Amino acid sequence: MRLLYHVALCPFSRKVRVVLNEKAAEYQLQVEKVWERRPQFLALNPAGQVPVLVEEDGAVLAESSAICEYLEEMFPDPVLVAGKPRQRAEIRRLVAWFDLKFEREVTRNLVGEKMMKRFLGLGEPNSAAIRAGHANLPVHLDYITYLAERRTWLAGDQFSLADIAAAAHLSCLDYIGDVPWEDYPAAKDWYVRIKSRPSFRPLLADHIAGLPPPRHYADLDF
Amino acid sequence: MRLLYHVALCPFSRKVRVVLNEKAAEYQLQVEKVWERRPQFLALNPAGQVPVLVEEDGAVLAESSAICEYLEEMFPDPVLVAGKPRQRAEIRRLVAWFDLKFEREVTRNLVGEKMMKRFLGLGEPNSAAIRAGHANLPVHLDYITYLAERRTWLAGDQFSLADIAAAAHLSCLDYIGDVPWEDYPAAKDWYVRIKSRPSFRPLLADHIAGLPPPRHYADLDF
Numbered sequence: 453m454r455l456l457y458h459v460a461l462c463p464f465s466r467k468v469r470v471v472l473n474e475k476a477a478e479y480q481l482q483v484e485k486v487w488e489r490r491p492q493f494l495a496l497n498p499a500g501q502v503p504v505l506v507e508e509d510g511a512v513l514a515e516s517s518a519i520c521e522y523l524e525e526m527f528p529d530p531v532l533v534a535g536k537p538r539q540r541a542e543i544r545r546l547v548a549w550f551d552l553k554f555e556r557e558v559t560r561n562l563v564g565e566k567m568m569k570r571f572l573g574l575g576e577p578n579s580a581a582i583r584a585g586h587a588n589l590p591v592h593l594d595y596i597t598y599l600a601e602r603r604t605w606l607a608g609d610q611f612s613l614a615d616i617a618a619a620a621h622l623s624c625l626d627y628i629g630d631v632p633w634e635d636y637p638a639a640k641d642w643y644v645r646i647k648s649r650p651s652f653r654p655l656l657a658d659h660i661a662g663l664p665p666p667r668h669y670a671d672l673d674f
Numbered sequence: 675m676r677l678l679y680h681v682a683l684c685p686f687s688r689k690v691r692v693v694l695n696e697k698a699a700e701y702q703l704q705v706e707k708v709w710e711r712r713p714q715f716l717a718l719n720p721a722g723q724v725p726v727l728v729e730e731d732g733a734v735l736a737e738s739s740a741i742c743e744y745l746e747e748m749f750p751d752p753v754l755v756a757g758k759p760r761q762r763a764e765i766r767r768l769v770a771w772f773d774l775k776f777e778r779e780v781t782r783n784l785v786g787e788k789m790m791k792r793f794l795g796l797g798e799p800n801s802a803a804i805r806a807g808h809a810n811l812p813v814h815l816d817y818i819t820y821l822a823e824r825r826t827w828l829a830g831d832q833f834s835l836a837d838i839a840a841a842a843h844l845s846c847l848d849y850i851g852d853v854p855w856e857d858y859p860a861a862k863d864w865y866v867r868i869k870s871r872p873s874f875r876p877l878l879a880d881h882i883a884g885l886p887p888p889r890h891y892a893d894l895d896f
Contacts, residue, residue, distance in 0.1 A: 499771060499775055513767070515767045515770035518763045518770060519763065521766055526759055538735070538744070541735050541741065541743065544739060544740035544743055545736050545740040547740075548740060552737075
């Protein structure tokens, strides 16, 4: 069986989980406590990060961007990077927007400081970083609003990897109750549509011991 | 004419320049002082970063990973992400290694602190960051050595986007004289082969006013 090493609140792992689910690719999940730097895991991925996908024959795939393109090539139905080259570039631009810019400005500052630091034993959260994360989030929710008001999905007419990447990050923030959805109705409407997809449901069932999510986290009509 | 907005010592811009050169795609270079946050440029790419590629008909492409995949689709000769899906995933894994991990651990700490901070008016270089960059670089040169001793090119038998991404970062470091090539003969041999490619030559002619590179920077037989 295909195996995906992951961490529950890692947005990159979540992105790959949703892609696998969308494509109905069978796999098992395996939590990898990356902060323990297990030698057997480092042998799979010298970068020491999740997600890592191990195929049934032992082939190892690492880096979420490479894994998603691989799955797109291996399981072309449904297409998640669809269209002509320019449309595909727009999808990939937005994937990079969320995986690089949103991650650096928001996810790392909020999920990283409040949750991952605890696991990593890196001490108390940095309150300046948390303030920065809260200050940056509205800019991104405005951008999602801008896109959602002009397009059916973030990158255009079709649901795509851009929606998955964005929702993967937001779902981690939502788990810690940090998204002011009420102030962003168009973004909320977009996220409601994502939450209702069968591919996304397993993420809403995630439950970290001792750190339950807020009640609206798994609610499809929040 | 196709236009590429770039910054001379931006490794992501350099990666796209080499891809364009490899594919013999015609373009003009336009320096964009991203630190000035010019409104017309932000309208092209709200992320405010280079590289940005503008096609002759005005179509705008941003984010180097999206631009490279776009160019791969538009100009399939030569193929820079070649092979079956697993081989393509290995190429993309290494591109992410250099663009994310190497960038965070080395490029940002050395080129960012010593050069970009000056342009950005962000004050004095952070000496702790510079020490971290110098401490991290040997780990990566060891990894390049490991790959170069087992493969013709970093990702396998064929020259690929992985070589271009790695060389783009190293060429920026080399411009400031920060690569101890003599201690890494296999990595140096690989880089000599990159430097001798016609696609790479224009990068070796880059010359920043008031900040000349060391003599070996453009030397093909350094």
